[in-house]
Amino acid sequence: MQPYFFPYLGHFALIAHTERWVVFDVSQYTPKSWMSRNRVLHPQAGWNYVNVPLANSSIAITTREARVQNMHKTRASLLGKLTHYRRKAPFYEQVVQLVNRAFDLTTDNSLVGLNVQGLAAVCGYLELPFDYVICSELGLNLEDIDSPGGWAPAISRQLGVSAYLNPAGGRTLFDPQDFTRHDIRLGFLKFDEFRYDAEPYTCVPGLSVLDVLMWNSPQAVRQVLVSHSHILEP
Template sequence: MRLGIMQPYFFPYLGHFALIAHTERWVVFDVSQYTPKSWMSRNRVLHPQAGWNYINVPLANSSIAIATHEARVQDLQKTRISVLGKLTHYRRKAPFYEQVVQLVNRTFDAVASESLVELNVQGLAAVCAYLELPFDYSVCSELGLELQHIDSPGGWAPAISQQLGASFYLNPPGGRDLFDLQDFARNGIQLGFMQFDEFRYDTVPYTFEPGLSVLDVLMWNSPQKVREVLSSHSHILDA
């Protein structure tokens, strides 16, 4: 089983979904210290004049003193209105504006609590459903794993992989320096890294900005096109 483990990001960039598309099981990593002003509570879309603009999830308790799974959204309805408001300039310009608005609304409609993790997981699930990507996920804090002994950032992935019976762990290349190959090898787990090449697309009348939220990608590209890109722009590298 090929496993991916990532923090719960808010409508993350397309490479996040490329990683999901190349794994068989996904763990939402929500047991470590929360990081304020990270991709967990904000992302970026095109600005109506130039450059990019943040879409934010204001929290009631944003602090490094909490674990990620303890983070709570201040006001879900106000957050929904704010996010949708920062997308209105795409109307009549982006061909898939209505579909993306529906996706955002489905995300917020599915959230039953103020949990930031739940909001972000529902966002991932909504995007995967729209793209027809399998998304077999578990939330780490709900798995009952033995993780108390972890004392380094590189220790989480091999421990979770071993306890879930993974044979292959796939990570973005930016995490290469975190890991000791032997931590995986001693449990018969292969370690690999997935490089995702930049995908450039037409955003006329705006100037293209790289690395924006998946919402921007979906505004301008059909689900079929995005699925093709998730395959053609992804490269799995050996450790």
């Protein structure tokens, strides 16, 4: 999966159902995607974006080349857009701590590095195993990929995996035979909408995991990752 910025809860349901996570950073970068922004509750109503401004946002680069313009300002902006949760959300302090942990452990201005540390911080808080590898560091032969659905079977085959799991929204990308001819089981994870009490706000499903964690205990979230997940056949 591409490295998203504090993604929605369904992303972590996928992590919870896999043994190894491949951070997909070798394809063309997509500006204004979930890699550089997400959504949290707005102080008045609805939601607003939290963003990671980049120094080189362009389709001319690969994802691994994306660089954060200013890590300090990005952290300050994100934390600033979370301050309205302070007196209302029961787990505000814990969420701020995990956000700071992600930024503290990012050693350079790499967007991939920041987003991976964000995933790791959330998984650590939820006590979810997160065994990840960075695709660009694996030395795989990916020169002949000619379609969006070609990356996953090629990577899976070269890593010698027995099964590959993808979000259900991507079912149309794949030809199941690209997996079965190499004895790889293909599955799709469907994650049901999760609604929760966000008083005095109105719950908006599908926001960043940061919003979910503001209102729900780690134990409750772990249960939802199981109860709201369904693995589908091709």
